[in-house]
Amino acid sequence: MRILNLNNIIAYFKLHSRAYFRSKGSIFFQLAFPIILMIIFGAIFGGSSTAPTQLVIQNESPSQISWEIVNAINDTGIFKVKILNENSSINSYISDNSVSAALLIPKNFTQNFAMNGSASLIFTGIGNPQEEQQEYQILNNVVTSMNYKIEGKNPSLVLKSDYISQQSLKEVDFYVPGLIGFTILNSMFAMIYQVPNYRKDRIFRQLSFSGISKGEWVISTALFNFLLTVLSDAILVIIAYTLFGASLNFTILTSLVTLVILFSGMLLFIGIGILAGMVSDNEETVSVIGNLIIFPMMFLSGVFFPLAFAPSYVKTISDFLPLTYFINSLNDMLIYKNYSVLELEVPILIVFSIAIFLISVKLFKWNE
Amino acid sequence: MDNKVIKVTNLVKKYGDFIAVNGISFDISRGEVFSLLGPNGAGKTTTVEILEGIRKKTSGEVIILNEDPENNRKLIGVVGILPQDFNFLWNSTPMDALNFYKKALGSKGDIRELLEKVEIYDKRDVPFQKLSGGQKQKLGLAIAMLNEPEVLFLDEPTSGLDPKARRNIWKVIETLKKEGRSILLTTHYLEEAEILADRVAIMNHGQIIDTGTPMEIIERHHNKDRLIIRAPQSISQSLKKVGFVGNYSDGYLEIELSESRDAAKIINYLVDENLSFEDFTLKRESLEDVFVRMVGDEDIESE
Numbered sequence: 001m002r003i004l005n006l007n008n009i010i011a012y013f014k015l016h017s018r019a020y021f022r023s024k025g026s027i028f029f030q031l032a033f034p035i036i037l038m039i040i041f042g043a044i045f046g047g048s049s050t051a052p053t054q055l056v057i058q059n060e061s062p063s064q065i066s067w068e069i070v071n072a073i074n075d076t077g078i079f080k081v082k083i084l085n086e087n088s089s090i091n092s093y094i095s096d097n098s099v100s101a102a103l104l105i106p107k108n109f110t111q112n113f114a115m116n117g118s119a120s121l122i123f124t125g126i127g128n129p130q131e132e133q134q135e136y137q138i139l140n141n142v143v144t145s146m147n148y149k150i151e152g153k154n155p156s157l158v159l160k161s162d163y164i165s166q167q168s169l170k171e172v173d174f175y176v177p178g179l180i181g182f183t184i185l186n187s188m189f190a191m192i193y194q195v196p197n198y199r200k201d202r203i204f205r206q207l208s209f210s211g212i213s214k215g216e217w218v219i220s221t222a223l224f225n226f227l228l229t230v231l232s233d234a235i236l237v238i239i240a241y242t243l244f245g246a247s248l249n250f251t252i253l254t255s256l257v258t259l260v261i262l263f264s265g266m267l268l269f270i271g272i273g274i275l276a277g278m279v280s281d282n283e284e285t286v287s288v289i290g291n292l293i294i295f296p297m298m299f300l301s302g303v304f305f306p307l308a309f310a311p312s313y314v315k316t317i318s319d320f321l322p323l324t325y326f327i328n329s330l331n332d333m334l335i336y337k338n339y340s341v342l343e344l345e346v347p348i349l350i351v352f353s354i355a356i357f358l359i360s361v362k363l364f365k366w367n368e
Numbered sequence: 369m370d371n372k373v374i375k376v377t378n379l380v381k382k383y384g385d386f387i388a389v390n391g392i393s394f395d396i397s398r399g400e401v402f403s404l405l406g407p408n409g410a411g412k413t414t415t416v417e418i419l420e421g422i423r424k425k426t427s428g429e430v431i432i433l434n435e436d437p438e439n440n441r442k443l444i445g446v447v448g449i450l451p452q453d454f455n456f457l458w459n460s461t462p463m464d465a466l467n468f469y470k471k472a473l474g475s476k477g478d479i480r481e482l483l484e485k486v487e488i489y490d491k492r493d494v495p496f497q498k499l500s501g502g503q504k505q506k507l508g509l510a511i512a513m514l515n516e517p518e519v520l521f522l523d524e525p526t527s528g529l530d531p532k533a534r535r536n537i538w539k540v541i542e543t544l545k546k547e548g549r550s551i552l553l554t555t556h557y558l559e560e561a562e563i564l565a566d567r568v569a570i571m572n573h574g575q576i577i578d579t580g581t582p583m584e585i586i587e588r589h590h591n592k593d594r595l596i597i598r599a600p601q602s603i604s605q606s607l608k609k610v611g612f613v614g615n616y617s618d619g620y621l622e623i624e625l626s627e628s629r630d631a632a633k634i635i636n637y638l639v640d641e642n643l644s645f646e647d648f649t650l651k652r653e654s655l656e657d658v659f660v661r662m663v664g665d666e667d668i669e670s671e
């Protein structure tokens with residue numbers, strides 16, 4: 001591949017942005033879109049959630065009594081219970097998966113209970129203090145009622161809280177990262193529609209007469225879409241803060257990482273957009289393929305609702321959708337202050353995105 | 369120095385089993401306007417696009433300014449291209465478009481001068497989709513001309529335009545010709561080729577049937593010339609005696625000439641014999657008449 005020429009990238013950037021900003025409609029939608037989404041989400045999720053919470057339980061002291069407690073919790077139907085493997089560390093599981101509710105039955109539980117008739121369980125997790133309270137209440141009720149059921153001694157099971165509260169998180173904080181993730185799809189929309197149309201209308205042919213290469217065209221278009229995405233995300237965040245009182249973990253580091261995530265997401269989705277655009281040769285296939293790619297991502301990547309409560313097959317599908325990983329990384333960093341994503345997930349996303357991007361540019365042809 | 373800016377030898381292009389261009393050869397000299405004339409589907413655009421380097425040939429040899437055009441970046445900007453169905457970005461103005469090409473090609477052309485030359489300076493800020501067909505075509509021509517290219521490929525520059533717009537474009541092409549640029553022009557319009565082209569090649573079913581100046585082509589393929597004399601009917605009898613038989617009707621005698629110089633013989637005879645006649649014309653087939661017969665009139669696009 002020829003070395004990219006910055007002059008050509010700038011020339012096309014100017015041409016493209018001037019044409020774009022001449023269309024008042026597209027500017028309006030670009031800027032109004034995040035506002036509309038925020039308002040809709042504010043309305044839908046403004047109230048409290050009634051969906052069951054996932055509860056991670058680690059039983060370090062397996063015994064009849066400890067399993068009875070687990071069963072009792074399960075029987076409430078309020079929680080979706082996930083039993084953690086004995087060997088894994090609950091604390092690292094919590095931080096790696098940003099678990100918002102977990103119950104630890106400590107090692108000495110059975111022994112303490114047998115000897116003293118009293119023992120404590122530990123409620124832990126990270127996240128929203130409002131939810132924490134609710135979940136603590138429910139669990140505490142279960143534990144207290146166990147006290148009455150157990151016969152013989154005068155048992156006293158105590159639920160202690162070891163909850164890691166974030167600075168007062170609001171509802172809005174839980175959907176802003178998802179919406180930011182969603183705006184990454186912008187550049188993919190642009191490509192899915194532009195590539196086949198520019199090929200059909202022979203605009204690529206006309207552009208090639210200027211000497212700019214397809215690589216320069218893609219980079220230029222990508223940069224333009226990236227800046228637009230950053231602009232709408234900035235608006236989205238500003239609205240989240242001013243109108244809905246958001247308090248996300250935006251530091252210099254996390255803001256920069258968010259930009260990096262947006263940028264690599266954009267490369268990835270431009271790549272996917274180009275590949276999809278290459279296989280669609282008429283207007284109908286363009287929209288079919290576009291919808292085929294966009295809808296699953298919208299609903300199954302955790303943009304609109306967290307997947308913790310979704311059936312397992314949905315989670316399996318979601319595991320195959322790249323957007324899921326972008327949104328999870330943003331969630332971990334911006335909501336749960338979990339920086340471990342920077343070590344593994346984010347670098348993998350960047351490498352993966354660049355690879356897909358390069359492959360798509362390589363396969364993509366301007367002419368015949 | 370080689371005076372040929374374009375050399376094409378045995379060029380073949382197949383689309384699957386279909387042979388769109390079937391072994392054609394021609395060359396174009398510096399400063400020459402060469403026209404490929406042919407009906408729809410003759411293979412003109414295919415040929416031109418191979419010469420522009422945006423389509424792969426199946427076999428044969430193509431040399432443009434001593435370069436093989438296929439994937440050759442050296443020719444970008446040195447060759448100016450107006451493609452058939454020129455199209456540009458939605459919402460881009462002529463000014464934006466030319467600024468883009470100017471920057472990308474690093475050319476020094478004066479955009480205003482160029483827009484004035486093609487007479488769309490007043491439309492410089494109108495979005496592309498709001499330009500008329502002729503204005504779009506003129507923008508395409510301006511883009512092709514921007515870098516003052518030595519060689520221009522103009523694929524049907526005037527198709528679909530009204531006669532006035534067509535003449536506007538002819539004027540621009542004539543200026544280019546005067547500036548000594550070499551032009552490959554494809555067209556359906558015989559008149560256009562006759563006016564602009566130094567040489568034409570008649571193309572049909574992927575082959576070149578004949579090449580030459582429009583006059584040469586007519587010369588080689590025309591049917592017999594006809595002499596038409598306005599005179600009284602008696603003249604018909606007089607000429608029959610000396611061996612010239614014609615049809616008389618409505619005051620005109622029309623004689624098919626086996627040789628063009630017979631026209632002189634007939635007129636001389638009439639003058640010598642003092643036979644009165646009003647006037648006469650010598651009719652020769654036009655390039656169009658010849659063309660239609662050569663390519664068979666089954667698939668000529670009507671104007």
Ligand SMILES: Nc1ncnc2c1ncn2[C@@H]1O[C@H](COP(=O)(O)OP(=O)(O)OP(=O)(O)O)[C@@H](O)[C@H]1O
Nearest residue numbers: 383386388406407408409410411412413414415452
């Ligand atoms: N990409 C392609 N794939 C298959 N066949 C093609 C392709 N492009 C052109 N053809 C065929 O090749 C033949 C020549 O096409 P071409 O466009 O060169 O004709 P043309 O002389 O330019 O016609 P027109 O005057 O209509 O522009 C046509 O029969 C056309 O159907």
Ligand SMILES: [Mg+2]
Nearest residue numbers: 412413414452
């Ligand atoms: Mg054509």
